Amino acid sequence: MSSDASMLSDDDRPLRAKPGPSHTNGNGHIGMNGNGGADRSSSFSDDDEIPLSQTTRTKSEPMTPDVRNLKRKKVAAESSSEDELPLASSPMKGAKSAAVPMPGAVLATTVPTANGTNGKRKAAVKSKAIVDSESDDDVPIGKTKRPTNGKAKGKPAKKKAKKEESDDDFGIESEDEKPIAKKRVASSKGKRKQAEESDEDDEDDKPLKKPVAKKTPAKRVKKEEASGSETPQPKKRGGKVKKEEGGEDAKSGKKTKKEEEEEEIFRWWEQQDPNGDGSDKWQTLEHNGVYFPPPYEPLPSHVKMKYNGKSVDLPAAAEEVAGFYAALLESDHAKDQTFNKNFFTDFLTVLKKNPPRDGTKITKFELCDFRPMYEYFEEEKAKKKSMTAAEKKEAKAARDALEAPYTHCTLDGRKEKVGNFRVEPPGLFRGRGDHPKKGCLKFRVKPEDITINIGAKVPKPKPNVPGDWKAVTHDKTVTWLANWIENVNGNYKYVFLAAGSSLKGQSDMMKFEKARELKNHVDKIRADYTKDLRAKPSQIRQRATAMYFIDRLALRAGNEKGEDEADTVGCCSLRYEHVTLEPPNFLVFDFLGKDSIRYYNRVQVDAQVFKNIRVFKGDIKEGDDLFDRLETSHLNKHLSSYMKGLTAKVFRTYNASITFQQQLDEGTPEKGTVQEKLNAYNHANRMVAILCNHQRAVPKTHEQSMVKMREKLRGFKYERMKLRHALFGIDPKFKKKKQYAEDESDLDDDAVIEHEEQWKAREIEKAEKKFQKDNDKLAEEDKKPQPGSVLKDKIAEIESEFKRLKKERGTNKAELKRDKPTEKIEDAIEKLDDKIKTFKLQMEDRDAGKEVALGTRFDHGCVVQEARRAYQQNILEDPSE
Structure with missing residues (x-):
């Protein structure tokens, strides 16, 4: 843990022992320390402001279907001091592993792993999710059965208990009123980033050779089955009309909501030959082409670049290129000599074809002033940020409506999602590292530059901009939908199906099958x-x-x-x-x-x-x-x-799989909480990333994110302190109990004052926004807006509440808004203890991975994403935990 987590002292000591360093990891891999992560720019998003998706539940809460189907949102986990250690780690002392062997990973390993699975799991679950590392050794790779997502029999989930009174009598924001485990976590389909450049040819265009077999028809599967849920949903009661099979209401005859949500899932992984005859990847393919960015809109007449102190009247083509550079004026790119040189060379080329209307001769880069254009762009950004939620929603809906026809295609009669359906807009090439062509102009791609691939008997799509396609092909042996040649490096750009599609899944599956086959050689x-x-x-x-x-x-x-x-x-x-x-x-x-x-x-x-x-x-x-x-x-x-098809690249997949499973075996506590197991999972993920040298620069927003998390942790501790003081006021005997006697760490008088002041400012801001939103809504309905006195009364109420809290400072006394029995206060404190423990683990996990890139697709990303669903499902499924 780095200094970013300075809040964590006293009772915030590490909650589990981290694996220590060793020289080798037991599979022949030599440990690497991962230095050098700060010496290059990150090619990944700097947006570190993502919701906390790692959750746990308290002992007193029932396990609900939502929790069982918990999917951990993809988080760019971060690493600090651990990057200085060798890759391999020694097993944790005094703890058994609860790691679940992963399909593809454990089957590839040459090192026997300890049987650390939880003995309480039902046999049905074991047969579905836990694959014996030796069971398929003698079976040909092409014949090996893949795990399916079918439901297993089990007890229905307990009915949700009636919600207790809010434990937050001190105004902690509503998102924290419920225990973390009760928040619904967004499902993650394991989407992977498409790599713009690859060190080897894309394997998707190579035939996936397997024995010839007939294709199995697509099956209609409910969403909960497709997501891997092992638990049947509880039946609804209370006199509602029973729904007939097929999803129609017995009374109205209309389809139910569940029936409407059902999707047709093509179970390509159950086929012996996912590629049909071994060479053709599809039989019919229909799509609407690619989505071109809108044409350039000239800037307002008063916004112009300057040359030698004078405004220059540029035609649209030249103005667009100048705007590309102006947008990057305050970035590191504009300080790079190679970038500036290449940009200005291409800019002069554009100016020859599109000279300034006022006759200005531009010859020196040093005399160019792009500041007026930059300031205009910044103003436009600020306007977008200040848009109301309704305006943003409306703009997004309009954008989605334009892109909707291009997001999916029809492949062999099935609807499949397209990956990168948007054509890259023109701009300046940024490259990675010290690329000699950074700063060069990327031309606008037109329909005449693009070749599309569709079925022979389907209508040719029409581009969304004027023009016609360069060519139309009907090549069934490839998986791309469109391609073109970009002008900077002369490389082909391809449009493929999304990472979760059947063709990409087949490619990834064959990649792992090849790694499993390597085990025998x-x-x-x-x-x-x-x-x-x-x-x-x-x-x-x-x-x-x-x-x-x-x-x-x-x-x-x-x-x-x-x-x-x-x-x-x-x-x-x-x-x-x-x-x-x-x-x-x-x-x-x-x-x-x-x-x-x-x-x-x-x-x-x-x-x-x-x-x-x-x-x-x-x-x-x-x-x-x-x-x-x-x-x-x-x-x-x-x-x-x-071995047929073996290349050096297969060794990375093979060794990444072994390392991932071994780290899970060594680091997963058998009796740990869900969050502790997720931390162990993320730690294993980071170790594989370090092995594969998947590193990144620390995100610019990381420190800001950690500050917010520390403030949130302080809020939990503040709430716990107030509940303790309220408990002491009801019965002083509680002061002698060990779990309540000690004060919360790092919550001195100054911290309390700072927290209450920040909290007060947030509450006032929230009231002002709500007042404005309500008035906007009334205006839309042609109703009279609320008078300003309503807002003043609300602010006065907030001020009064915080005056009361100010008087309570240092008195070890607290008054609840509503009286509660001591049992409920004790339960609330226990829930907060669990919440604080879980949140500290989340902070530790976030900080630990700040210099590690976990989303890289071809080496360890596939290992992790294939394992994630089965692993999380198995650590969450046991109701006794």
């Missing part, structure tokens, strides 16, 4: 490359050393880079300066990996590997390739001799 591969480390031919020794790094350090293989690309490397393209020798057997790796993310790692290696690197470096100089006799294609060809 990995021992021989490791034995062979260990033997080849001592081979006489230098080429074989280089290949064996590279395979050692790829297997033990999870390095990417690396490909050749052109002069116009960022200087990023992988294992096979390491140079002399990227690896430093430290006797007797330590190597220090320091280079820029994919997306210009720095990889820094000091590791202890086998003596023979150290010797080989010393020999390889002896014959070369700085700038030369370390493995000068090895190419990625030759390495992958050698690996394919062990």
Whole structure:
């Protein structure tokens, strides 16, 4: 825990022991410390203001279906001091693991794991969600059954108890009035970010070869079944008309709401051959093309850039490009020399075709002043932020209506969601790291640039802007819906189906099946490359050393880079300066990996590997390739001799799966709370991210987010203090009880004053907003607005309440708004204790992952997202917990 969690002292000591450092993780992986995370920019969102989705429940509350179906909202968890430790961790002392083996992860591991599952789970659940790590060893990969989402028999959930009186007699905001466990958490479908650049060709366009089999028809499944719920929903009572099968009301004959919400789910994972005949990916495909951004709207006549102190009258095409730079004026990009140089070169090219109307000759970048345009853009941003909720909702509805026809397609008669259906708007290329082309102009993409892929007998879609498609193809062997070539790097851009679609699911499933198959060959591969480390031919020794790094350090293989690309490397393209020798057997790796993310790692290696690197470096100089006799294609060809389709990339998936399951086994407490188990899950996730070098810069909003969380924690402690004081006023004997005797930590007089002042300001602001909202609503209905005296009375009421609280300071006395029996106050304090404990774990989890990127798709992201649903379902399903 870093200094961000300074509030956590005294009773806020760590709630569970963290795994300690060790050198290897038991699977042959060498630990990495993950340094260098702050030396490059993040390619991920800086928005750290996300609702808390990790919840728990108190002992006194029944387990409801909502809690059983709890889905943890995808949170970019963060890491601090743990990044300095080696990847592998020693098991926690004195705690058994309650980790649930994950499909695909545990089946790939070569290391036996302890049986740490909870013995109280029902057999039906075990047969559905818990996969024996050895059960499928002798079964061909293509024949292995996948877990399904069918319902298991179980007891109906208990009826929800009548809501007790509010425990918040001191005005804590309404969102905190209920215990955290009772808040409904938004469902997460495990959406993954589409990578703009890939170090290898996308595997989606390669045939997924499996035995030929007939396709199974799509099944109609209820949402709760599709989400993996193992618990039947309780039947409603109270004299309501019973609904007939099929979802129609017996009285009215109309379809019920549940029937309307049913979706047709295509269970592609149950098919033996998800790709039909092994080459065609689909038979019929219909979609509306892609959504083009709206055309450029010129700025108001008074907003103009200046050159040498004078306003310049630019035509629309040139003004648009100038606006791209003006919008970034206060960013780090505008301070970069390469960015400025490339922008101005392209800007001059545009000016030649679209010269200023007033004849101004623009020749020097230093004389250009984009400040007036920047200030206008900032004003427009402020206007958008100040929009009312109704206005924002209306604008979003209008935007959604325009995009609606492009969000889904029809694939083999099924409705499937499209991923990146929006064409990227024009702008300035930002790149990642020190890219030589950052600042270059990205042209506006037109229909004439795009090739679309649809079925042969479906109508050709019409673009939403003037123009016609470059070409229309009917290629059933590929999964893309549209493509075009972007002008900056000359790369193809593709539109694919969404991450949760059947085609993407098939691709991911085959990726994991390939990693599982590697389990049967990995021992021989490791034995062979260990033997080849001592081979006489230098080429074989280089290949064996590279395979050692790829297997033990999870390095990417690396490909050749052109002069116009960022200087990023992988294992096979390491140079002399990227690896430093430290006797007797330590190597220090320091280079820029994919997306210009720095990889820094000091590791202890086998003596023979150290010797080989010393020999390889002896014959070369700085700038030369370390493995000068090895190419990625030759390495992958050698690996394919062990197993069809095996490449260096499969090792990352294989080792990420093993590491994830092992970290779960070591770190998941058997009798821990849901939040403690979720923290263990996120910790395992972070360890895999560190292994794969998926790091990021600390989000700009992280500290602000932590401040808000600390304020919220202080509010919980304040509320608990007031309840204790009220309890003492009713019966002084409670002062002698241990659980009530000690004051709340970090809640001194100054903290109480600050909290009450902030709380008062929030309440007044809330009253003012409500007053304004009510008057707006009355105005829409042509009714007379409320007089200002209504607001003044409300503010006076708030002032009076806080004067009362001010008098109570330092008296160890508190007066509740409504009288309560001591039993209810004790229950409220117990709930707050659980809430505080859970919230501190959430803070710890948030702070721990601030420098780790958890959403990267192809290496560990798929491991985590495939596991998340089954893992959360199993840790939440046992009503006895």
